[in-house]
Amino acid sequence: MSTNHRLFGKKSSSMRVHMEEETAVRQLSDQLVNMTEIHSKRDLVIVCIGTDRSTGDSLGPLIGTKLEDAHLKRFHVYGTLKNPVHAVNLEDRLAEIKDNHSRPFILAIDACLGRMNSVGKIALADGPVQPGAAVQKKLPSIGDIHMTGIVNIGGMMEYFVLQNTRLHTVMQMAETMAKTIIAADQRLPEQVATPSLLQSLRLKPQILLRSKNETPL
Numbered sequence: 036m037s038t039n040h041r042l043f044g045k046k047s048s049s050m051r052v053h054m055e056e057e058t059a060v061r062q063l064s065d066q067l068v069n070m071t072e073i074h075s076k077r078d079l080v081i082v083c084i085g086t087d088r089s090t091g092d093s094l095g096p097l098i099g100t101k102l103e104d105a106h107l108k109r110f111h112v113y114g115t116l117k118n119p120v121h122a123v124n125l126e127d128r129l130a131e132i133k134d135n136h137s138r139p140f141i142l143a144i145d146a147c148l149g150r151m152n153s154v155g156k157i158a159l160a161d162g163p164v165q166p167g168a169a170v171q172k173k174l175p176s177i178g179d180i181h182m183t184g185i186v187n188i189g190g191m192m193e194y195f196v197l198q199n200t201r202l203h204t205v206m207q208m209a210e211t212m213a214k215t216i217i218a219a220d221q222r223l224p225e226q227v228a229t230p231s232l233l234q235s236l237r238l239k240p241q242i243l244l245r246s247k248n249e250t251p252l
Contacts, residue, residue: 049160054211064218078136083114084145086121091186091200094146101213107220143178148189184208
């Protein structure tokens with residue numbers, strides 16, 4: 036769970052859309068494609084942060100579960116209702132991602148608290164999120180880009196507010212955000228495989244040998 040004021044800086048690539056807008060999925064998926072398609076040579080990783088032990092903080096795991104069931108072709112998903120990514124295991128999961136993926140480009144997903152007139156809005160922007168900020172937990176920042184949903188009002192008694200957030204709001208927001216990512220995944224190009232430095236060194240002697248054995252016509 037992140038606080039709202041730390042996330043929405045004035046950046047040219049940032050976007051905020053209310054989950055009930057008719058074109059919310061199209062707008063957000065267009066933006067997500069624009070932000071990720073240039074990284075086609077990297078592993079695209081989604082980290083859905085949160086826990087199902089708190090209604091307001093269950094947004095991330097709900098989205099992760101929906102995405103896991105969708106069998107995405109480009110995005111690797113971490114953080115589901117069964118295997119959540121939360122304060123206790125965040126650092127271990129980040130180390131796991133680093134070990135398992137080549138130069139991962141990370142989309143971090145988290146719930147956040149904000150102003151009353153912002154509840155229901157979804158933000159997509161450059162830069163990381165700071166998980167746990169809303170409840171004064173010091174955790175590592177995460178994400179090359181982030182997508183966040185404002186689930187309730189912030190400012191005081193954040194832990195109590197999270198526990199008493201409406202599940203309907205969280206479920207509706209999770210559905211919109213999951214549809215956004217699924218739509219973007221369908222439009223992204225296949226990953227371009229590039230040989231590692233070691234593979235390149237192994238290929239060079241074979242290329243030289245073949246060129247020596249060839250006779251020009």
